[in-house]
Amino acid sequence: MIIAERKPIEEILGLLSRHQKVLVLGCGGCVTVCLAGGEKEVGILSSQLAMARSKEERPLEVVQQTVERQCDFEYLEGIRHIVKDVDAILSLACGIGIQTCAEAFPDKIVWPGVNTKFLGVNLNVGEWAERCQACGQCVLDKTGGICPVARCSKSIFNGPCGGSQDGKCEVSPDTDCAWALIHDRLTRLGEVDSLREIMPVKDWSYSRDGGPRKLVREDLELESGK
Amino acid sequence: MSANTNFQPKIIVFACENSGWLASEHAAELALSYPEKVELIKIPCSGKIDVLFFMKALEKADGTIVMACQKENCKFIKGNIRAAQRVKQTENLLKEIGVEPERVGIHYLAANMGQKFVEIVQNFYDKIRELGPNPGKVIK
Ligand code: SF4
Ligand code: SF4
Numbered sequence: 389m390i391i392a393e394r395k396p397i398e399e400i401l402g403l404l405s406r407h408q409k410v411l412v413l414g415c416g417g418c419v420t421v422c423l424a425g426g427e428k429e430v431g432i433l434s435s436q437l438a439m440a441r442s443k444e445e446r447p448l449e450v451v452q453q454t455v456e457r458q459c460d461f462e463y464l465e466g467i468r469h470i471v472k473d474v475d476a477i478l479s480l481a482c483g484i485g486i487q488t489c490a491e492a493f494p495d496k497i498v499w500p501g502v503n504t505k506f507l508g509v510n511l512n513v514g515e516w517a518e519r520c521q522a523c524g525q526c527v528l529d530k531t532g533g534i535c536p537v538a539r540c541s542k543s544i545f546n547g548p549c550g551g552s553q554d555g556k557c558e559v560s561p562d563t564d565c566a567w568a569l570i571h572d573r574l575t576r577l578g579e580v581d582s583l584r585e586i587m588p589v590k591d592w593s594y595s596r597d598g599g600p601r602k603l604v605r606e607d608l609e610l611e612s613g614k
Numbered sequence: 615m616s617a618n619t620n621f622q623p624k625i626i627v628f629a630c631e632n633s634g635w636l637a638s639e640h641a642a643e644l645a646l647s648y649p650e651k652v653e654l655i656k657i658p659c660s661g662k663i664d665v666l667f668f669m670k671a672l673e674k675a676d677g678t679i680v681m682a683c684q685k686e687n688c689k690f691i692k693g694n695i696r697a698a699q700r701v702k703q704t705e706n707l708l709k710e711i712g713v714e715p716e717r718v719g720i721h722y723l724a725a726n727m728g729q730k731f732v733e734i735v736q737n738f739y740d741k742i743r744e745l746g747p748n749p750g751k752v753i754k
Contacts, residue, residue, distance in 0.1 A: 397710045428666055432707065435669035439750030440711035447752075 389418040389509075390482040391516045392425060392502040394433065400478065401440055403499040404448065407475040412437070412501070413467070413489065414454030415481035422516060424502050425480025427454040433480070433501065458485025464492040471496055507538070524594030524601065530587060532573035537595075539566035545587040623676035623742040625652045627735060628667060630660040632689050633725050634681025640728030648735040660720075661693025668704040668718050674753040677742035679719040681734065687724070694722065713750040716741065 394400075404410055412434045420426025434450040441448035451474055455463040458481035471477060476497035479486040483504040490498040506518040521538045527545070528535060537543045541559040547567030551558025555568040574580040592598070629635040635656045641648070653675075657663060660682030671678040680701065682694035698720050705715035721734045 428664070431666045432669055435666070435673055435752075436707055436711055438752045439669075439673065439713060442752045443712060443749045 389421055389507070390484070391422050391505045391508045391518075392419050392482050393505055394424050394429065394480070394502050395500065397436060397440070400433070400499075400501055401437065404437065404476065404478060407448065409449040409451065409474050410437075411451045411453060411467075411470060411474040411477045413458065413477050413479050413481070414452075415458040415479075415485045416454055417457045417459070417481075417485075419481055419485075419502065420454075422510065425482075429480060430454050433478075458482075459488050461488060461492055464489060468493075521595070523590070523592075524598075525591065527587070527590075530582070530585075531570045532577065532579070534566055534570045534573060536566050536570065539564070539569070541566075545590055621743060621747060622649070622651050623739060623747070624674065625649070625735070625739055625742060626671040626675045626678040627652060627654050628657050628660075628663050628671075628678070628680040629654055630680070630682050630693070631656050631658055633660075633683040633723055634721075634731065636725035637681070637723050637727045637731035640726055641731045642728075644728045646728060646732045648732050649739045652735055652739065659690045659693040660688070660697035661690055661695075663697045663700055665700050665703050665707065668700070669707065672708070672713070672717060672748060672750065674751065676745075676748040676751070677717045677719075677738060679721055679734070679738055681731070682720055682722050684722045684724055694720075708750075711750060713748065714745055716745060717748060 412430050414420070414425050414427050414430035416426065423429060430452050434452050437448055438450050451470060453467055453470055455467060457463050458479060471493050476499060477489060477493065478499045478501045479489050480501040481489065482502065483500070486498060486500045507520045507522060508516045508518045511517050518538050520535055523537045527537075536545055536547060540547055541557050541563065542549060544567070548565055548571070549567075552565040552568055555565055557563040557565045571580065571583065574583060627634070629638060635654070638654055660680050663680045668678050680697050682697050683689065685694065688694040701718055701720045704718045708715045708717060719738065723730045723734065
């Protein structure tokens with residue numbers, strides 16, 4: 389899932405400083421699961437904002453709403469009537485939701501309320517870790533299901549590097565060495581010999597190096613083009 | 615004492631139905647009284663309390679507390695531990711916006727402690743009275 393974290397309150401208050409009425413818009417997807425921008429977080433932040441502004445004697449009217457997914461235009465259609473009455477939207481969705489919102493409401497200011505961090509997994513209550521960088525050409529089949537792009541600090545493909553020590557990465561003692569994990573797992577699976585095969589240079593044009601990416605599946609397109 | 619001696623704080627008390635709530639009934643049986651502007655809300659376990667409940671309470675009140683079962687004595691095992699954690703989280707949210715974290719709290723008691731219930735409420739009321747009105751109150 390996409391992991392996000394609420395922006396510091398001072399930053400949010402700064403963004404909203406010139407508004408009198410805002411919509412705090414949550415998303416029922418990833419940010420609900422990672423407790424950054426679901427219905428409950430919308431409620432808590434709205435309270436905090438209203439209280440902070442009341443304290444400054446510059447009241448802020450806060451409208452609260454959470455849609456199923458902010459990254460789908462159809463869910464945003466349903467709140468058009470609410471959006472028209474507010475000065476701005478503070479979106480608690482990930483960067484994708486925030487941009488979809490801005491695209492759906494081109495005449496409305498849309499502020500980001502969270503920092504989108506990474507694609508990751510929930511390890512423990514309150515603990516998340518990165519797992520994938522959406523490189524566009526997955527190599528998990530060759531690495532025992534452990535991603536060298538996202539989990540090796542150098543994203544190397546024929547690791548480990550010389551900095552791997554006791555299963556930890558030289559970058560931080562808190563970071564597992566991805567290649568140690570890959571080696572251990574393939575050993576457990578009896579497939580460690582597969583690592584003798586040198587992995588070719590990765591074609592990064594499928595990743596961000598090829599510019600913004602787009603996926604078109606003609607098989608899904610309807611005749612109307614929509 | 616606050617400069618405004620007429621200030622009567624509004625307090626919202628969330629009371630676990632297994633301890634705080636029963637203690638309030640016990641206080642009533644003993645004909646003990648506490649300040650008028652204290653609103654009691656029954657919750658099924660102190661663990662049901664949520665940061666959002668506290669924040670909503672503080673939009674209209676000057677202080678809010680949760681009354682939980684004694685430590686190690688929660689019917690749902692960890693309810694009072696969770697409640698204490700949510701008090702801490704709320705304290706942080708208040709600090710972030712410059713509102714005194716003392717406006718939220720947790721107190722532990724048993725069902726037969728009517729006297730203690732009144733003491734807790736009165737002490738908190740007095741403390742908030744001293745602190746003055748909640749500067750972040752939205753519904754005035
Ligand atoms: S190899 Fe690429 S697609 Fe596969 S998990 Fe890693 S970053 Fe994601
Ligand atoms: S120590 Fe391991 S994870 Fe860190 S950079 Fe080297 S190979 Fe990658």
